Amino acid sequence: MLELSIDGQPLRVAQGTTVAAALTASGDHCSRTSVSGQRRAPLCGMGICQECRVTIDGLRRLACQTLCRDGMHVETRP
Amino acid sequence: MTRPVDLLIIGAGPAGMAAALAAAPSGISIVVLDDNPLPGGQIWRDGPNAQLPTVATEMRAQLQRYSNIHLHSGTKVVAIAGPKRLLLEDAERGWVLGYEKLILCTGARELLLPFPGWTLPGVTGAGGLQALIKSGVPVSGERIVIAGSGPLLLASAATAKKNGAEVVRIAEQAGRRAVSGFALGLWRWPNKAFQAVTLASGAYRLSAHVIEALGSDRLEAVRMQTGSRVEEIACDRLACGFSLVPNTELGSALGCEVRDRAIVVDEWQTTGLTDHYAAGECTGFGGSELALVEGKIAGLVAVGRQEEARAHWPERQRWQRFADRLNQAFTLDPALKTLATADTLVCRCEDVPYAELADHASWNSAKLNTRCGMGACQGRICATAAHTLFGWEPPRLRPPFSPARIATLACLDEPAA
Numbered sequence: 001m002l003e004l005s006i007d008g009q010p011l012r013v014a015q016g017t018t019v020a021a022a023l024t025a026s027g028d029h030c031s032r033t034s035v036s037g038q039r040r041a042p043l044c045g046m047g048i049c050q051e052c053r054v055t056i057d058g059l060r061r062l063a064c065q066t067l068c069r070d071g072m073h074v075e076t077r078p
Numbered sequence: 079m080t081r082p083v084d085l086l087i088i089g090a091g092p093a094g095m096a097a098a099l100a101a102a103p104s105g106i107s108i109v110v111l112d113d114n115p116l117p118g119g120q121i122w123r124d125g126p127n128a129q130l131p132t133v134a135t136e137m138r139a140q141l142q143r144y145s146n147i148h149l150h151s152g153t154k155v156v157a158i159a160g161p162k163r164l165l166l167e168d169a170e171r172g173w174v175l176g177y178e179k180l181i182l183c184t185g186a187r188e189l190l191l192p193f194p195g196w197t198l199p200g201v202t203g204a205g206g207l208q209a210l211i212k213s214g215v216p217v218s219g220e221r222i223v224i225a226g227s228g229p230l231l232l233a234s235a236a237t238a239k240k241n242g243a244e245v246v247r248i249a250e251q252a253g254r255r256a257v258s259g260f261a262l263g264l265w266r267w268p269n270k271a272f273q274a275v276t277l278a279s280g281a282y283r284l285s286a287h288v289i290e291a292l293g294s295d296r297l298e299a300v301r302m303q304t305g306s307r308v309e310e311i312a313c314d315r316l317a318c319g320f321s322l323v324p325n326t327e328l329g330s331a332l333g334c335e336v337r338d339r340a341i342v343v344d345e346w347q348t349t350g351l352t353d354h355y356a357a358g359e360c361t362g363f364g365g366s367e368l369a370l371v372e373g374k375i376a377g378l379v380a381v382g383r384q385e386e387a388r389a390h391w392p393e394r395q396r397w398q399r400f401a402d403r404l405n406q407a408f409t410l411d412p413a414l415k416t417l418a419t420a421d422t423l424v425c426r427c428e429d430v431p432y433a434e435l436a437d438h439a440s441w442n443s444a445k446l447n448t449r450c451g452m453g454a455c456q457g458r459i460c461a462t463a464a465h466t467l468f469g470w471e472p473p474r475l476r477p478p479f480s481p482a483r484i485a486t487l488a489c490l491d492e493p494a495a
Contacts (some may be wrong), residue, residue, distance in 0.1 A: 014214065016126045017242030018115070028295070030199050036429040039295070041199035043426075043459075045209035046120050047113050048187045048325075050481070051426060051452035053469075060481065061169070064213065065152065067115045 004072040016023055019063035020045070020052050031063050031076050082162065082176030083109045083148075085380055089183030091119020092258065092366045093358025093373035095137045097181045098410050100377030102144040109175065110147060111166065113154045117141065119185055120209060121366045125142075128212035155328055159490055162353070172486025179353045181376045182329050182341060183369075186359035188230075188319035191463050192424045192432065193399035195418035200297025200315050207317035208234040211241050218242030220314040223300045225249040225288045228321040228408045235281075238317075247311055249286035249302055251320070252408050257284055260407030287355040287414060291316050302331020307422060321408055322363045327475040329356060338362075339465075346387065348375035350456055355380060364401030371397060398483055415467050424467075425460040441470035 001012045006026040012021050020042045023029055030039040031052040042052035045064050052063035055075040063074075085101055087094045090112035098110050109115070116124045122134035142148055150168065158176045163470075168174055188203040195201065201324040202210060204226050211217055223245045224231050227250060250257065280453045286304040291297055299312045329341040334349040336342065340362040347355045357376040358369035371394045378387035418424060420433035430450040438444035441464060442453070450464075451457030456479070461472040478487065 014126045016124075017214035018125065020210060021126075021216075024215050028199070034197075034426070038197060038429070039199060040197065040426070042202065042210060043206060044190065044203050045206035045213070046187065048455065049190070049426070049459050053454060053481075059169075059483075064210070065114055066169075069386060075270055 002068050002070045004068050004070070004074060006074045007076055012069050017068050019054060019056065019061070019062050019068055019072075022074070022078070023052075023054075023063060026076070031046045033076075033078055082178055083107050084177075085109075085179050085181065086111070086164070086175065086177035087181045087183055088112075088360070089119065089185055089360075090114075090117035090149060090151070091183060091185050091358060091369065092134075092137075093119065093185075093369040093376075094119070094181070094183035095141060096370045096373030097355075097357055097377035097380070098147050099137065099140055099144075100374045101381045102147055103378075104381040104383075105146055106381060108147045108175075110141070110149045111153045111155065112149070112151050115152050115453075117151060118150060120205060123209055123212045125213040127237075129212060129240075130469065130474070136399075152456075154480050154482075156329060156479060156482040156486055157490065165486065165490055167482050167486040169405060172483065172489045174489055174492065180332075180355070181347075182332075182334070182349075182354070182356040182360055182374075183358045183373060183376075184325040184328055184360040186322040186324045186363055187458065187462075189321055189323045189462060190318070190459055191320055191466060192422050193288055193318075194419050194422050195293065195297070196291055197423055197426055198291050198293050198297045198319070199295070200293065201291050202315065204234045204317045204318050204319035205230050205322075206319065208237045209339055211237050216241070217315070217424060220244070221246045222315045222317060223247045223249070223288075223302070223311055223313045224317045225251075225286070225300075225302070226317075226319040226321070227251045227410065228319075228405070230319060230321065232282075234317055235324065243315075245281050246313055247286075247300075247302065248282045249288065249304070250282065250284050250408075251287045251411050251414060253285045256407045256409070260403055277417065279448050285411075287417075288316065288318055289417065308427065318408060318469065320414065324360045324362060326360055327479060329360060330474050331477070331479065345391065346379045346384070347372055348379065362401070363405065365404070368394065368397035368401055410466070415460060418467070424463060425450035425453065425456055425457075427451075427460075430460075435464065435468070440472070441473055444470070445473075456480070 043049045084106035087110045153168045159165045290301040292299040341356040355376040357372035375387045418432040428449040
């Protein structure tokens with residue numbers, strides 16, 4: 001198992017889990033807030049739609065194409 | 079300056095892997111790029127909840143055995159850096175890679191069409207849900223509605239069921255005549271017939287489509303139209319996709335001809351551009367078997383083994399006939415173009431509603447006046463939807479092809495490495 005945090009909340013997931021999958025165990029399951037303030041969650045699951053973009057250790061990454069790593073800090077809110 | 083790689087392959091799905099394996103025995107240097115963490119493409123996506131077919135695991139093992147094949151996973155093409163040079167980026171760095179020959183195996187994405195409520199958390203693509211489940215999203219005990227069009231709905235339903243979800247409805251927009259005509263012809267492709275039978279489900283409805291996704295902060299129910307009947311179904315997830323559209327953006331940016339949403343290739347899988355080939359779903363949706371044989375042909379042709387490539391033409395023709403029947407059977411009902419209402423967001427990046435777009439005459443006019451297509455996905459979702467909704471020809475993509483770091487763009491000034 002790996003341990004990471006999403007919006008400060010600690011979380012344990014299985015090896016090979018994507019950040020998009022880890023989001024389903026987080027607060028509201030969402031990845032970002034849209035320009036008009038709506039919360040959004042992963043849509044296409046394959047790196048096209050950019051809805052799952054999150055901040056991981058300070059860099060913007062796509063949650064669906066990023067594997068969870070030990071000690072990762074994921075942020076979904078601006 | 080390092081010498082350019084002999085053969086660059088973009089995409090490590092069935093076509094890209096087959097191309098690399100066909101070209102590898104020649105001993106030339108091969109680089110395979112893929113933006114996912116692991117090779118396999120969408121159909122053979124690996125993860126905690128994935129069960130890969132033997133052919134996929136065997137091909138992955140073979141890729142590793144060739145010391146002249148270098149696989150870069152988690153890597154995106156950001157821009158064209160000059161003739162036969164591409165700017166690339168992964169999680170750590172950006173760099174420019176030169177190549178002698180290129181095979182585009184960029185695959186396809188789902189056609190996602192806007193309908194009221196489609197931005198609610200809990201709504202995903204149909205293949206999107208399958209990809210998310212394979213990568214670890216738990217769905218055990220959830221009620222799931224799958225809607226849209228094509229055999230992908232059944233594949234997605236099978237993955238959801240296997241992982242403990244209750245698939246409460248599968249809504250296929252195509253009608254009985256079209257789909258049963260297709261099913262009757264399946265005896266010509268025995269393993270596909272088997273797939274269709276094992277995937278069949280009592281929740282399957284034809285001439286059915288979603289009208290609206292309901293919920294406040296999250297999806298709670300779906301309003302469905304089945305024939306002339308309207309019903310509301312409570313559910314935790316809605317997975318909705320209207321078949322696939324080829325990823326042609328990179329091919330188009332390089333100067334390859336794109337017709338009917340697909341990269342144009344000849345019988346040797348060559349594009350109109352010298353030393354540039356394309357194979358698999360980016361040349362038209364046809365399934366993994368067609369992608370495999372096209373990839374093999376492209377790989378052989380790229381290393382000058384035309385005669386061996388020609389031996390695979392009959393196999394390609396056989397799977398192409400299957401693809402043609404599939405695309406005929408699941409033609410989209412024009413009613414699906416009218417699902418969005420005035421306030422339905424079409425561009426999810428810039429939050430542009432349908433009403434702001436509808437009065438424009440072209441994609442460019444809509445984009446300049448509303449910012450639609452100017453967000454992070456660069457119109458991959460909304461320009462594709464607008465093509466279906468309004469008939470607007472999507473624009474040629476401008477670099478950077480995906481959001482990139484400034485440090486990566488700065489590599490454009492450096493010599494190739």
